[in-house]
Amino acid sequence: MAWIYLAIAAVIEVIWAASLKASDGFTKPHFVAVMLVAMLATSWLLAMATRHLPLGVAYAVWTGAGIVGSLLVGWLVYGETLDTARMIAVVLIAAGVIILKCAPA
Numbered sequence: 313m314a315w316i317y318l319a320i321a322a323v324i325e326v327i328w329a330a331s332l333k334a335s336d337g338f339t340k341p342h343f344v345a346v347m348l349v350a351m352l353a354t355s356w357l358l359a360m361a362t363r364h365l366p367l368g369v370a371y372a373v374w375t376g377a378g379i380v381g382s383l384l385v386g387w388l389v390y391g392e393t394l395d396t397a398r399m400i401a402v403v404l405i406a407a408g409v410i411i412l413k414c415a416p417a
Contacts, residue, residue: 314364315413321357322377324350329382333390369412376409 331347338344354374362370380402386392 314361314370317357318361318365318370318373319377321354321361322374322381324354324357325374325378326381326385328354329378330385330389333386369415373409373412376405380405380409 328347328350331343331350334340335343335347358370358374361374383392383394383398383402387394
């Protein structure tokens with residue numbers, strides 16, 4: 313169940329980041345509200361995951377998945393650049409997350 317909490321937390325982390333961008337510097341209150349709710353939800357789910365997973369592993373997976381997801385949302389939704397260096401970085405981050413997931417806890 314801890315890994316499910318962590319996966320949901322990572323998705324919500326991406327929602328938080330996308331809402332931050334969409335808030336346009338906190339000038340759009342509805343996106344600020346989504347961002348605040350997402351921050352609370354992702355933090356709570358991360359806390360639930362760390363009850364059964366090592367902190368370093370849970371945090372690394374959470375941030376890694378958040379980085380990759382946010383980069384993809386930036387590219388797909390906001391038209392941000394996804395050059396070769398960023399794609400290599402995403403692959404390396406994803407590889408690290410997979411290795412952490414497969415390593416014995």
